[in-house]
Amino acid sequence: MNRVLEMERKVSKFGNSLGITMTDALRQVGLDQGDTVLIDVNKATGEIIIRKSSKVTLPNGIGEDFMDSLADVIHKYDQTLRGLKDR
Incomplete structure (x- = not known):
């Protein structure tokens, strides 16, 4: 069963950058530190899609x-x- 999990996070400042923490979500899709991801941004809908990159x-x-x-x-x-x- 493919269940979509919704998580709410606050945007925080990390040095000179803005970011969010989402360790649980990343681990659920098999991502770990050092892995590469692809990021799609849809300005019209306000969606950011992060996918595991396959090298x-x-x-x-x-x-x-x-x-x-x-x-x-x-x-x-x-x-x-x-x-x-x-x-």
């Missing part, structure tokens, strides 16, 4: 420049590729 290692011979080029092609031809998928 991907590229196979030998595949460089980041190739992946950047591939991402550009996928973005440019997104609708065409979606159409091919449904054939």
Whole structure:
């Protein structure tokens, strides 16, 4: 059962930064100190979504420049590729 837990926290000052503590929530999704997260901010709804990042290692011979080029092609031809998928 996927149950959404709601927690209320106060924004606090940590040095020169603002932040919240949410140790219990982070542990529930398997995050610990040093882990990397992805943060999505939706200004329109006031939502901040924090997700555990899954690090991907590229196979030998595949460089980041190739992946950047591939991402550009996928973005440019997104609708065409979606159409091919449904054939």
